[in-house]
Amino acid sequence: NAGVMQNPRHLVRRRGQEARLRCSPMKGHSHVYWYRQLPEEGLKFMVYLQKENIIDESGMPKERFSAEFPKEGPSILRIQQVVRGDSAAYFCASSPRRNTGELFFGEGSRLTVL
Amino acid sequence: KQEVTQIPAALSVPEGENLVLNCSFTDSAIYNLQWFRQDPGKGLTSLLLIQSSQREQTSGRLNASLDKSSGRSTLYIAASQPGDSATYLCAVSMAQTGANNLFFGTGTRLTVIP
Numbered sequence: 001n002a003g004v005m006q007n008p009r010h011l012v013r014r015r016g017q018e019a020r021l022r023c024s025p026m027k028g029h030s031h032v033y034w035y036r037q038l039p040e041e042g043l044k045f046m047v048y049l050q051k052e053n054i055i056d057e058s059g060m061p062k063e064r065f066s067a068e069f070p071k072e073g074p075s076i077l078r079i080q081q082v083v084r085g086d087s088a089a090y091f092c093a094s095s096p097r098r099n100t101g102e103l104f105f106g107e108g109s110r111l112t113v114l
Numbered sequence: 115k116q117e118v119t120q121i122p123a124a125l126s127v128p129e130g131e132n133l134v135l136n137c138s139f140t141d142s143a144i145y146n147l148q149w150f151r152q153d154p155g156k157g158l159t160s161l162l163l164i165q166s167s168q169r170e171q172t173s174g175r176l177n178a179s180l181d182k183s184s185g186r187s188t189l190y191i192a193a194s195q196p197g198d199s200a201t202y203l204c205a206v207s208m209a210q211t212g213a214n215n216l217f218f219g220t221g222t223r224l225t226v227i228p
Contacts, residue, residue, distance in 0.1 A: 004157070033214055042118065042203070042218035043158075056215065091157060093214075101146045101213040105157040 004106035012112045019079040021109045025094030032075045037089040082113045116141045120219035135189040135222045137204030150203040194226045
């Protein structure tokens with residue numbers, strides 16, 4: 001049973017470009033969470049999705065960031081018009097059930113904005 | 115707003131020593147508390163999860179305690195080994211935001227010297 005798969009593992013973008021980060025949850029998991037780890041800071045919750053639905057996006061910046069988890073395919077975190085402050089590690093986690101605290105994390109996608 | 119603090123930020127010990135990592139949180143109305151391990155460039159691995167009604171959890175050489183009223187948790191590692199070298203993260207969840215929406219500390223970077 002493969003773990004949570006994230007790609008790309010490393011992504012370099014110039015200011016103003018778009019970044020797309022993908023997350024395939026563990027098999028059988030329908031709950032996906034995105035966290036961001038800024039340099040020298042702790043991980044911070046961004047968004048919680050269940051298949052085709054955004055359940056909680058209270059941690060998402062209001063502009064330029066969006067997330068989806070379609071019926072088929074991976075969850076995608078999209079950052080439009082990236083700025084240097086978006087440089088961070090973005091972690092995806094999945095869970096088989098809601099509200100258990102049982103989270104399985106991927107290895108993260110490291111975004112560098114030049 | 116929940117704030118999680120971990121002290122020390124870094125710790126270096128000789129192999130075989132017992133050690134304690136500390137975590138404190140500002141809002142004691144937590145749902146649960148978890149300790150994670152993060153290896154460089156890797157994802158997070160859950161080590162121990164303590165429900166708010168529990169006082170401690172043990173797994174092998176690891177023991178985590180929780181004092182909810184004082185907003186503190188400790189992770190005790192017995193007979194440390196070089197393979198324990200990693201960053202240890204403490205995270206809490208709140209009832210109002212759900213068990214899978216975690217508030218993380220910035221971690222303690224542990225180095226066990228052979």
